[in-house]
Amino acid sequence: MLSLIVFLPLAAAAVLVGVPASAGKRVFTGSWVTVAAADLALVVAAWIGYDLGGGLAYEQRLPWIPSAGVSYHVGVDGLSLPLVAVTAALFLACAIYSLRQTHRVKSFVLLFLGLQTVSLGLFTALDLILFFVYFDLSIVGMYFVIARWGHGRARQSALTFFLYTFLGSLALLLGFIGLYLAADPHTFDIVALTRTNPLAGGELYGALVLLAIGVGLAVKTPTVPFHTWLPPAHTDAPAAGSAILAGVLLKMGTYGFVRIAMPLLPDTWRQYAGVVVVIGVVSVLYGALVALAQEDFKRMVAYTSVNHMGYVVLAVGAAGLAAGSDEQARSLAVTGAVTQMVSHGLLTGALFLLAGVLHDRAASYDMGAYSGLAGPAPVFAGVTGLVVFASLGLPGFSGFIAEFQILAGSLGPATVATALALLGILITAGLLLRALHRVFLGEARIPGAPESGFTDLKPSETASIVPLLALAILIGVLPRFLLDVIEPSSATLIGVVSS
């Protein structure tokens, strides 16, 4: 079942390779939407069939390279299933959004189908090497998306992105090898490594392995001070690429913390959880403050991503702090972290697609150049307004559910840090509202050709962005269907980390 979900897009891509590019772009975009929709339907079916016990479901294990301790091991639990669902939803949104794509449609569609397989594969992988293969391929795929379909200084941004994140991935590989060599018998299997806990005791070797894995994941997340690749990559990527980069690829970093760093190195994690908390809070505050200073709409959203991922890092750090706190609070923090990944995936994906609309109409992201767009484009203004409110954590939207749980769960273990992180919410609210105010209110002003006007959302744009917003509202109003899936697994994870 999972393998079908993962490899369906790739199989579709393999079929489409044989179709000549002259067949017309509708063939490619149409089949992309169909495949993405079918994949989402499969994920929904898997969700419905998922047993809420908190264990691994749909597990499958085949030997791959037995003599090197590598197997094809897949499965989902409450930590990964929501992310699989977000990935499938976001790729469908990108497929619909890209119906209007005109530049090199065939290779664009093939690349995104490949990226979908890679992203889904990563969230289902239960073997470190399988995880790494997907992790690395996501970087390669995104490099080509930015370099070929980006704008501005796309080649430099793509190169920075590739070099920086590749450095992270190789640090990750060294950490994985460290885990592999520590286990007896040598294995890369995540489930087996969780069970045997080869680096119990948390001595220097464990600390070095955690350092390597932590740096690798921190680059991808990204947290301060490893975030410098993110703003240029986002600014110069095409809209769909930015949405996937922010919505899916960043989650690979934070997901790595809950899937690999915490359960496989529980003792070392507890020992260094304080450092993680500090990095999280610094990311929250730094991301918010730098976002405040941005004139470029996309760069601003990129820095708010650093801020939002900072909450996740804060939560997973706090979950490792054992001192004087009950397991329930820490479990709440992990649940909040996963909810935040889901919520941020949906909302930032939507925000970047909206930024793409801005660029499509007037080829500029400069917020100072726009004014009063609410007049000519009321739907665009309304949708952007709602997404922004959701993103700053207003009750009734998914962002509130996530951030409330994170802060409530972290307050006990890390009181000062959580209090500081609250400031981040305040700043983010301020800067997002200021952006809304500047772009949409006041006298209408559009850069470039003012007499041509500003066209409102087109059907394909509405159909891709509004469902993401609707999901965020659904989670905000009726969160139980999501939390029921996440909670048992975060309790299991906390059990592993505390023992």
Place this chain on the structure above:
Amino acid sequence: MSPAALTPELTLTAGAVLGILLGSWLPRHRQWVVRLLAALACLVGLAATAAAIGGAPQLVFGGSYAVDTATNAGRVIVLAATLLTICLSIDTVGSHPRETEFYVLMLLAALGTIMLVGATDLLLLMAGYLLASVPLYALAGLVKDALGTEAALKYYLMGALLGVTMLTGITVLYGAGRSTGYATLAQNLPGAPQAAVAVGLVAVLAGLLFKIGSVPAHFWVPDITEGASTPVAAFVTTVPKIGGLIATYRLVAEALPAAGVNWPLLVAVLATASMTLGNLAAFFQDTVRRLLAYSTISQVGYLLLAVAVATRSELALPALLLYLAAYAVTNLGAFAVVAALPHAPNLADYRGLARRHPGLAAALVVCLLGLVGTPPTAVFLGKLEIFSAAIDGGYAWLAVVAVVNTIASLFYYLRWIAPAFAAEPETYSEEVLAPAGRWPALGAYTAAAASLALGVAGGVVLPLVSGPLLP
């Protein structure tokens, strides 16, 4: 000893002798028969090796030649690489006045390389060195232009000098260990004067480092890669490395395991120097061949990692053999793309390749990202094993150096990939990206596919290269 154990070697010899005889009598337009014969010799050798894999390891040739896992793996890699090079050379060498000589010399060089792989005696090692070197000097000078002649002369002078150094080292080790056989040396060297052992080892290594093109014996690599014809460049930067590295591994693991000389550190330093200098020099090269030349120098550095931990980790030998196989197909694949586009010597000439030849562009991406070690290509698996071996053997710092170097190498490989996917230049010329013919392109597709297959099906290959050395 039964001659059957040496079938691949005998086949290559017979192929070379028959080839030179046939070539002397054939008219020039029928010399393709010799090419066919050479390919046939490689195929028969491959089949014989395949039959021998899994058999009991044995010592032949009066105990001076081991037929074990490493030898069998070395045979397969060398023969497959030679076959692939023949495929690349068809359009370049076809109907050349020296076609016969080209293929005969190539068979002899392959034979010498295989002898290096199996030698467990210093004198046989020297013989293998000469047999693997002398034909290549001639091959390098086959294109009689200024660049080719200069390269061949440089290659020859350096090879002769370091060959003599190696012979001196063999004499010293013989004096110190009272034997040239590795097994006896291993017993006698721990009691011998350490200074003599160290001098002898360094001198023998000098010759082997020349063969593998590692720092500090690498100065010929860029000249040969740029000056010789593309198939020769591909062969010289790929095949002798296989022999030289396995020979170095055997030498340190079998003759010097207990000697007081700290050879692991020496090899580790050489590995670091090779990776780092190769990468730094590759950074701002503007011609594809020089870029590939320095890339091969840095790749040797990664391969030397496995030699450094030869006696400290059980993973070292499988890692070395797997990486060698992966490197051979991937490097040949990159050269095949160069051979397929003979009028595009510079990186900038590759602009618009993805539009003009999507297949070649895909092969180029697979091979170059393969050389970086991106999964799921073969070199990724090789790097995984080599890093594991290095960390397991207590050389974690060397693995970190290798990782940093890998990132650095990504930069210059991307300098080649990026133009290939950029839009075509405005002053666009049909001729720059005109393909040579279908054979090099076929070679590129084969190599790229093999690189992917070896990576994905590593589970099948890895058990074949895992096995102890003899004795």
